Amino acid sequence: MFSVFVLFTLLQRVIGFYYDSQLYVPKYRDYLEAQGNLTRDLFKNYEKDVSPVYAWFDTTKPLGYDKEAPKRWNYTLLLYNLKLVEVNEPEEQVSVVLELMEYWYDPRLSWNASDYRNVTAIFTRQEKIWSPTLTPFGVNELIDFRDQDFRLVCIDNLGQIYDYLSVRVSAxxxxxxxxxxxxxxxxxxxxxLPIFSYKEVQMFNDIYEGIKNESSYKAMGNSEWELINLTNRVDFLSYQDRFDLELAVFEIKIARNPLYYFYMIVFPSFVINSVSIVGVFLKGADKMSKLNVGLTNIMTMTFILGVMSDKIPRTGNIPLLAVYIIINLLIMLVAIAVVTLINEIRNWAHPRLKKRKSTFSRRLESFIGSPLEYTCAVLLELATCANFLVMIAFWIDDS
Incomplete structure (x- = not known):
């Protein structure tokens, strides 16, 4: 009961603080009054449907021909943070979440700070002002995480307007x-900024200095992909008409983490191929058992290729991992062919070599027995190991 009484007393005090204007410090009340006067005067004759972009010029003439005209209207995009969400290789798309700051200039929203008790910045709803429509270029999907009804902007006394964007982009x-x-x-x-020509709007973009470091790059990637570089630039897109424009470009370089594929595909394939070669050349096994071992290996490698084909785009390039699997597949085909040919060679050569009772014939007859099988098995095992070592070399070079 006592705890309820204490909680009720504290709640009354908090409510009293928020609703009793006498508890506000005078300076805070002065600030609110000055801000209210400033906001009222600033938006008194302001038309939010009218653009501040200067477009009073002849579009057929080169840029800068009118020396009395103002400079191009500036728009700046600052990348504050980036997070890689997904890389869809078959569809050749990358999805990222971007935290952006955009700012532009509207001279109608400037004021003399000394006239309003040195208030140099105010915050207001974005719907009250004219704002440009930032549009992703060459993007499949854009999701804006901001609440449409509660977007805020900051306006300083120079007429500079700052806005915050949080979007997911699939490019x-x-x-x-x-x-x-x-x-x-x-x-x-x-x-x-569509609609506007590059003669009307000059695009700028930048990256926040706080994320230009290796530790930030690691946080921006995901479990499969690591961000290794992040750059920015402005490109010029020309259509040879009025709608030539500038593009703010953020370029990311990402590297794949190969551990999953190495442990789940590369190494198991090496083990399967090595064991299958031993099984194919196993002494004492009948011909059908050897063929079953080889065919099972071929089916396994084909299945791995099928699984991998769903992971990569269907381009003209054959991936390194596919080359590795195909080489293992060819090695096993060679092993089956060799075992089959050795049996045929024995059946054909033994009767003929027995008729010739020379030393060379006896040695050749002995060689096409077990030594030939062992030699072929060793050579094929060495080929399998060489194929595996090449993949390890690529891994070491990549790291």
């Missing part, structure tokens, strides 16, 4: 899988 990214699973991809996320 097209051409995949080069020649070195899969030791591959690295370079993808671009591009933004533009």
């Amino acid at each position: 097209n990214c051409r995949m080069n899988v020649a070195n899969f699973p030791f591959d690295a991809q370079t993808c671009q996320i591009r933004f533009s």
Whole structure:
């Protein structure tokens, strides 16, 4: 009962603080009054449907021909954070979450700070002002995480407006899988201000200095992909008409973590192939058992190729991992062919060599027995090991 009384007393005090204007410090009340006067005066004759972009010029003439005109309207995009969500190789898409700051200039929203008790910045609803429509360029999907009804902007006394964006972007990214699973991809996320020409709007973009370090890059990747570089630039897109524009480009370079594929495909394939070669050349086993071992290996390798084909885009390049599997497949085909040919060679050569009672004939007859099988088995095992070591070399070089 006592605890309820204490809680009720504290609640009354909190409510009293928020609703009793006498408890506010005078400076805070002065600030709210000055901000209210400023907001009222600032938006009194403001038309939010009218753009501040200067477009009073002849589009057929080159940029800068009118010396009396103002400079191009500036729009800046600052990348504050990035998080890699998904890389869809078959569809050649990359999905990222971007935290962006955008800012632009509207001279109608500037004021003399000394006239309003040195208030230099205010916060207001975005719906009250004119704002540009930032549009991803060459993007399949855009999801805006902000609440449409509660978007805020900051306006300073110079007329500079700051807005915050949190979006998920799925961009097209051409995949080069020649070195899969030791591959690295370079993808671009591009933004533009449609409708406006480059003669009207000048695009800028930048990256927050706080995320330009190795530790931040590691946090931006995911379990399969690691971000290894992040750059920015502005590209010019020309259609040879009024709608030439500039694109704010953020370029990411990501590298795949090959551990999963190495332990789940590369190493098991090496073990399966090595054991299968021993089984194919096993002394004392009948011909059908040897063929069953080889065919089972071939089916396993074919299944692995089928699983891998769903992971990569259908391009003209054969991935390194597919080459590795195909070589193992060919080695096993050679092993089956060799075992079959050895039996045929024995059946054909033994009667003829027995008729010749020379030393060379006896040695050759002895060699096409077990020594020939052992030699072929060793050579094929060495080929399998060499194929595996090449993959390890790519892994070491990649790391």
